[in-house]
Amino acid sequence: MAGKRKPQATPRPTDAELTILRVLWERGPSTVRDVHAALSAQDVGYTTVLKQLQIMTDKGLVDRDETERAHVYTPRASEERTQRQLLGHLMDRAFGGSSAKLVLQALAGRRSTAQQRRDIRALLDRLEQEDSQ
Numbered sequence: 001m002a003g004k005r006k007p008q009a010t011p012r013p014t015d016a017e018l019t020i021l022r023v024l025w026e027r028g029p030s031t032v033r034d035v036h037a038a039l040s041a042q043d044v045g046y047t048t049v050l051k052q053l054q055i056m057t058d059k060g061l062v063d064r065d066e067t068e069r070a071h072v073y074t075p076r077a078s079e080e081r082t083q084r085q086l087l088g089h090l091m092d093r094a095f096g097g098s099s100a101k102l103v104l105q106a107l108a109g110r111r112s113t114a115q116q117r118r119d120i121r122a123l124l125d126r127l128e129q130e131d132s133q
Helices: 015-027 032-038 046-059 079-095 099-109 114-132
Strands: 062-065 072-075
Touching (some): 015 032, 015 046, 015 072, 015 079, 032 046, 046 062, 079 099
Antiparallel strands (some): 062 072
16 A cells, blocks of 8 residues: 655755756746856856756756747746755754854854845844734
């Protein structure tokens, strides 16, 4: 008797895959040629981009629309969802699951702009307000 299969978590992208995902998040659905053009400053070959997108399709990181001659690739997860997944993994591994430790190290390790600090304060104010309700 076969048991129910657990839904598979979205795989964690490699650094190279993240580079391609950033292009797709910025540009929207794109062909291999589009992605290659966006990465031209990084001296990445066309066939490398093609192979990477094929692997990403197999892994479930992108969807491929094959209705046109030039296949169009779209990320399966949003940038925010992917960032949260990667951050959660880092938080668990490096900070024992503590979001406070992660944030404190992030703020201490890199200079933030005045706007970024205002955004952080606004987020903290919103979270405090939600907690008090």
